[in-house]
């Protein structure tokens with residue numbers, strides 16, 4: 001989208017130990033060129049690596065975020081982490097509503113919305129994930145699902161500065177399958193019109209990432225689709241070489 005700075009973001013999921021920090025270091029070095037003025041980059045390692053990862057990126061444009069946050073600021077929620085804790089580790093972003101959270105932890109749209117509000121309250125940029133399952137696509141319900149998830153997972157106060165949308169067809173995540181460029185174009189155009197009708201100028205500027213089996217080999221085509229303002233990358237974000245190759249597709 002014209003006038004939008006794309007974001008290339010990596011989601012490490014439940015992968016990565018201290019031994020993987022070399023990859024983050026290599027990414028931090030690899031994004032130091034002039035392309036970083038045009039394209040933002042982000043890696044979301046597991047929470048265990050957050051603090052040390054942000055220290056590694058001190059002098060790099062590579063930003064570090066988390067993969068989830070609790071909807072409350074603190075309290076009796078064993079095992080959870082709050083948006084404040086992420087900000088305290090110098091994380092700047094948090095992914096919310098990833099399909100694996102929606103499935104593994106039965107997260108509802110209402111919960112995703114509450115988490116997004118918690119992220120905003122802590123000053124984090126929230127990456128709100130939406131996307132249809134394979135079954136929903138077969139039944140022709142893709143746009144209905146996107147409409148509902150956008151309406152119910154994104155809070156009223158969302159702005160282009162505080163919120164990024166990630167379109168991740170569930171059937172394309174980790175499968176090597178991707179929608180055709182024209183299917184991606186249709187979904188993103190639909191989401192853009194939904195965002196504009198709800199948020200006006202902010203909706204026109206809000207980034208909409210594509211996610212689902214983005215690889216160095218298909219990045220250029222997918223990132224070139226209208227209204228695709230970057231990528232959310234799972235598997236191919238684990239290795240600096242792949243992540244930097246996708247970034248370099250811009």
Ligand code: PEP
Pocket residue numbers: 011168172173174175176211212213214232233234235236
């Ligand atoms: C993801 O989990 O956000 C994702 C898109 O995964 P992958 O790139 O591995 O399909």
